[in-house]
Amino acid sequence: MNTRARRRILTTVAVASVSALALAGCSAAADGDTPGGNADEDVTLTITTFGTFGYEDLYKQYEEENPNVTIEATNIDTGGNARTDTFTKIGAGGGLSDIVAIEEGWLGEIMGVSDLFVDLRDYGIEDRKDDWLEWKYDQGTDADGRVIGYGTDIGPSGICYNGPAFEAAGLPSDRESVAELLNGDWENYFKVGQEYTDKTGKAWYDHSGFVWNSMVNQLDEGYYTADGELNVEGNAELKERFELLGAATEGGQSAAEAAWDWNGGKSFVDSSFATFVCPGWMLGNIAGKLESGGGDASTGWDFADAFPGGPTNWGGSFLTVPESSEHKEAAAALADWLTQPDQQIKQSTAAGNFPSTIKAQEDIAAAAAPNELFNDAPTGAILAERAKGVVAQFKGTDDSVIQENVFGPPLSALDRGETDTNGAWEQALTLLNELVD
Structure with missing residues (x-):
C-alpha cells in the first residue's frame, strides 16, 4: 500500500474507531445484552444504497412480514457519490446507516477499515456460504477472515x-x-x-x-x-x-x-x-x-x-452492517433477507441487475423472461x-x-x-x- 493511502486509512481508523467504541457503549445501554435487542421490540432500521437497487417493494414486503420493523431508506444517485458519503461519515466518526451498501470498486478501500463493520459470521452468514458464487463470498471477506458483506449482485x-x-x-x-x-x-x-x-x-x-x-x-x-x-x-x-x-x-x-x-x-x-x-x-x-x-x-x-x-x-455490491449500528442483529436479519435467492430474483426483476446467489441465477436463466424495454430480450x-x-x-x-x-x-x-x-x-x-x- 502506498504511503498516502496508508496514512489516510490509518487516520480514518483512528477517528472512526473511537466513535465506534463510543456508539457501541450507547448500543449496549439501549439494546440490552443481545446485539439487536428484543426481536419483538419496535425498531427503525436505516439503510443507504445507491443507483438502482430495486429494493422499494422488498422494503414494503419486509415491513408487512415484520410489523415491528420500520425501514428508512436513503438512495444516493451514483456509486461514486455513495463512496464519498460513506468515507465522509467514517472520517467524521458517525452517521452511517444501520445497513450500508458497498460497491465492488471501493470495497478494497473499505477493507482497510473493515474492523468498523460487523463480522457477519456472528449472525450466521457461514450457514449460507454455499448460496453465493465462491469468489463473491470471498470478496466480502477481509484479510483476517472476517466476513463483512452480504453479496447482492454481480x-x-x-x-x-x-x-x-x-x-x-x-x-x-x-x-x-x-x-x-x-x-x-x-x-x-x-x-x-x-x-x-x-x-x-x-x-x-x-x-x-x-x-x-x-x-x-x-x-x-x-x-x-x-x-x-x-x-x-x-x-x-x-x-x-x-x-x-x-x-x-x-x-x-x-x-x-x-x-x-x-x-x-x-x-x-x-x-x-x-x-x-x-x-x-x-x-x-x-x-x-x-x-x-x-x-x-x-x-x-x-x-x-x-x-x-x-x-x-463490472461492479456488484454488498450490504454491510457498521459497528456503530444500535440494532446490529435486526440490521443483519434484514440484510440477510434482502440477499436471499428469492429476494435477489425480485431485485433483478425490478432493477435489471444479475444476482450473486447460484439458485437465483439458475432460476432467472431458466425463466428467460422478456424485457419489454429492450425489444423483449431475455x-x-x-x-x-x-x-x-x-x-x-x-x-x-x-x-x-x-x-x-x-x-x-x-x-x-x-x-x-x-x-x-x-x-x-x-x-x-x-x-x-x-x-x-
Whole structure:
C-alpha cells in the first residue's frame, strides 16, 4: 500500500474507531445484552444504497412480514457519490446507516477499515456460504477472515445497442446477428464502430470512460496486482488497451457524453450513440434515463449476448452492517433477507441487475423472461450466459480513485478533442502520482 493511502486509512481508523467504541457503549445501554435487542421490540432500521437497487417493494414486503420493523431508506444517485458519503461519515466518526451498501470498486478501500463493520459470521452468514458464487463470498471477506458483506449482485456484461441506428448504417439489427458481429476482441468492436461512424457521422459509444472501465476489468490484473501492488506505470497491456481506445475516440467514435447524465436521457432517444457497455445493473439505469428522455420500447434498444474480449465483471455490491449500528442483529436479519435467492430474483426483476446467489441465477436463466424495454430480450438469461467464466478482478485500495479521478479527466479531455491519446496517457500518469503515490 502506498504511503498516502496508508496514512489516510490509518487516520480514518483512528477517528472512526473511537466513535465506534463510543456508539457501541450507547448500543449496549439501549439494546440490552443481545446485539439487536428484543426481536419483538419496535425498531427503525436505516439503510443507504445507491443507483438502482430495486429494493422499494422488498422494503414494503419486509415491513408487512415484520410489523415491528420500520425501514428508512436513503438512495444516493451514483456509486461514486455513495463512496464519498460513506468515507465522509467514517472520517467524521458517525452517521452511517444501520445497513450500508458497498460497491465492488471501493470495497478494497473499505477493507482497510473493515474492523468498523460487523463480522457477519456472528449472525450466521457461514450457514449460507454455499448460496453465493465462491469468489463473491470471498470478496466480502477481509484479510483476517472476517466476513463483512452480504453479496447482492454481480456485473456480467453484454452490449446494449440501438437497432434502428444499426439499420441506418446498413448493419444487421437482429439480436443473434449483432451478437455474431460483435463477438470478438476490442479491435473488432472498434473496427465495426469505425464503419458505423464513417457511414452515419454519429458516435459508436457514449463516452470513453465506461468503455475503458470495461477494458480494464477484463484483465487478469487491473490497476493493482493480485497481491495489492500498484500496477499502472510500466503496464504494457494497460497502455496497449488505452491506445486502442484512444485511436477509436480520435476517430470520432465517442459521443463525449457526461457520465450518468446522457443529456437528461435524450441521448438514448436521438441516436447520439449506437452501443453501450452494459453490466446487468446498468440496464436499470438505462431504463430510467431512456424514459426520462421521452423514449420507450419503440426507441429500439436491445441487448446482445456478446462482449468484446469475452467475459468480464463490472461492479456488484454488498450490504454491510457498521459497528456503530444500535440494532446490529435486526440490521443483519434484514440484510440477510434482502440477499436471499428469492429476494435477489425480485431485485433483478425490478432493477435489471444479475444476482450473486447460484439458485437465483439458475432460476432467472431458466425463466428467460422478456424485457419489454429492450425489444423483449431475455436479459436475465443473456446475463447468465455472460456470467460464465467470470471471476472478479482484485480491487486495490485506491481503485475507484484511479478509475474516476486519474483516468476520468484525461479521457474526458480526449473525448472533447482537447488532447490526443499520448497526452491523455501522460496526464493520467501525472494525476496518478499526485493522487495515489
